[in-house]
Amino acid sequence: MNLNDFLIPTQDICRRPGPFDRVVLTSRVRLARNLQELPFPGRANKQERQQLLQTVKPVIETMPVMKEGFSEEIAKLTDLDRQILVERHLISRELAKKTQGAAMVLSVDETFCVMINEEDHLRMQAILPGLQIKEAWKAIDKLDTMVETKLPIAFSSQFGYLTACPTNVGTGIRVSAMLHLPGLVIAEHMQQTITAVNKLGLAVRGLYGEGTEALGNVFQISNQMTLGESELEIIERLNKVVLQVIENEENARAKLLETKPEMLFNQIGRAYGILTNSHIISSKEAKNLLSLLRLGLDLGYFPDVDPAVVDELFIVTEPAHIQYEAKNKDGEALKKTPEERDIRRASLLRESLEKMPGPVMDASGSPKD
Amino acid sequence: MLCNICNQNEATVHLTQMLEGEIKKMDMCESCAQKQGVDDPSGISLVDLLVGLGPSSTESQPKTKATPLTGMSNCPKCGYTQADLKKTGRLGCAECYATFDDGLEHMLRSMHKGVRHKGKTPKGFRNTRELEAKTKKLEKELEKAIKDERYEDAAIIRDSIKALAHAISEFETETATS
Ligand SMILES: [Zn+2]
Ligand SMILES: [Zn+2]
Numbered sequence: 001m002n003l004n005d006f007l008i009p010t011q012d013i014c015r016r017p018g019p020f021d022r023v024v025l026t027s028r029v030r031l032a033r034n035l036q037e038l039p040f041p042g043r044a045n046k047q048e049r050q051q052l053l054q055t056v057k058p059v060i061e062t063m064p065v066m067k068e069g070f071s072e073e074i075a076k077l078t079d080l081d082r083q084i085l086v087e088r089h090l091i092s093r094e095l096a097k098k099t100q101g102a103a104m105v106l107s108v109d110e111t112f113c114v115m116i117n118e119e120d121h122l123r124m125q126a127i128l129p130g131l132q133i134k135e136a137w138k139a140i141d142k143l144d145t146m147v148e149t150k151l152p153i154a155f156s157s158q159f160g161y162l163t164a165c166p167t168n169v170g171t172g173i174r175v176s177a178m179l180h181l182p183g184l185v186i187a188e189h190m191q192q193t194i195t196a197v198n199k200l201g202l203a204v205r206g207l208y209g210e211g212t213e214a215l216g217n218v219f220q221i222s223n224q225m226t227l228g229e230s231e232l233e234i235i236e237r238l239n240k241v242v243l244q245v246i247e248n249e250e251n252a253r254a255k256l257l258e259t260k261p262e263m264l265f266n267q268i269g270r271a272y273g274i275l276t277n278s279h280i281i282s283s284k285e286a287k288n289l290l291s292l293l294r295l296g297l298d299l300g301y302f303p304d305v306d307p308a309v310v311d312e313l314f315i316v317t318e319p320a321h322i323q324y325e326a327k328n329k330d331g332e333a334l335k336k337t338p339e340e341r342d343i344r345r346a347s348l349l350r351e352s353l354e355k356m357p358g359p360v361m362d363a364s365g366s367p368k369d
Numbered sequence: 370m371l372c373n374i375c376n377q378n379e380a381t382v383h384l385t386q387m388l389e390g391e392i393k394k395m396d397m398c399e400s401c402a403q404k405q406g407v408d409d410p411s412g413i414s415l416v417d418l419l420v421g422l423g424p425s426s427t428e429s430q431p432k433t434k435a436t437p438l439t440g441m442s443n444c445p446k447c448g449y450t451q452a453d454l455k456k457t458g459r460l461g462c463a464e465c466y467a468t469f470d471d472g473l474e475h476m477l478r479s480m481h482k483g484v485r486h487k488g489k490t491p492k493g494f495r496n497t498r499e500l501e502a503k504t505k506k507l508e509k510e511l512e513k514a515i516k517d518e519r520y521e522d523a524a525i526i527r528d529s530i531k532a533l534a535h536a537i538s539e540f541e542t543e544t545a546t547s
Contacts, residue, residue, distance in 0.1 A: 035463075036463050119459075141489070156466060160488065165460075166473065227477055227480075
């Protein structure tokens, strides 16, 4: 089956509502699991990786939630398809680079995605829109329990679930929430927030970009420790912290409106101006400006505009998506250079935002009626 | 903040390094830092510290000089060595966890909340694998006790082995009938 026939169209993916989705984009719970008998993928030879694949893939494919799902070996996907999957946050960059024995199984609703022969034999994840960490855990726990009855999973009573990297051993769980935090960034409270969250044993990183750089003001908060704490303890703590960060973000936005409305209007207005008028725009600039547009939408400055349009642009302006659009729309199969993509991205943004009226803002701090 | 190594003194030496694209941090007290050879924080590999093996031996030193923390130097199942573990920061197979047991505990302490698993356990998990491993260990002890002519100890060890064998067989009949 063709990957792009399978994937949920971007405009639909962005219209799935979730709790607190003004700030929380998605919640995700990932479990790392390995089979007792075979070496971990990094240590396994080609034959052992194939053997693992042959053992595991049919089991995952026959799970009830994977009914009519998409199951494929990474080696059989084109480079472009792999990049699309990475940009949709369905598979990791690491898996996309692997070929021998690597595979993915994705559920039809894209809630479940299982990676085979990544760093561990199995990386099973549940992804839900908005703040739904507990729901995501329940979903993946259920799948994991079913898988466990079919496969001999490596486990020890001392170290728990055994993983290739000792940083994942124990519960093998990585719980994360993706947050859009323009208020905290503009108010220059992000560094404090990161420090406070770090103190609670959780990691904060930019979703896009390297190191501390966070393009589009999107941050991921996740647990770091996996041993010595139960799944529920980890989830409870992360959930509490995320709720606190949401409150801080809302407070930061309110405070900005109260104290520096012109500065805020200026940034949102300029973002709109550039996005609707540029002819060359990098992925980095586009993300940062789209973030401001989304903030303007959240604050009600773009009445009658569907917020999903902006969320969708975050995805479709990514490099592989630009390439894919060029190929499908104009039959341009040739790989585009970054400069060509920047031109294409700008025209895509102009077209998409063409009918979007400019922001309606005034200094009273509230949108005009 | 307490020292990651002794967990007693206040940490005053802070190391940060990029490892495989991830930022790793290590906080140590003055004395532990010195013991680990951290005079010049830039010249030390964090992997070495995390793996709990001290600074890596320089090339001029013969390789055999590296003293492993555990008696066993490589994994009987996948052949992974201490050096592999140091180099990659990853383990080779499930069995590696039993092999590098002692050194690992030290490393895990610096990364996690605890060193004992808490949380989900596979349904029907009755650690026969662990019982078998324990039996093997006891058999070795028994051999040694006999050699040293510690017959009283030997008798006690023998009883423990019997109890383990009983537990294993009980579990096996249970799974066979269920
Ligand atoms: Zn110390
Ligand atoms: Zn091994």
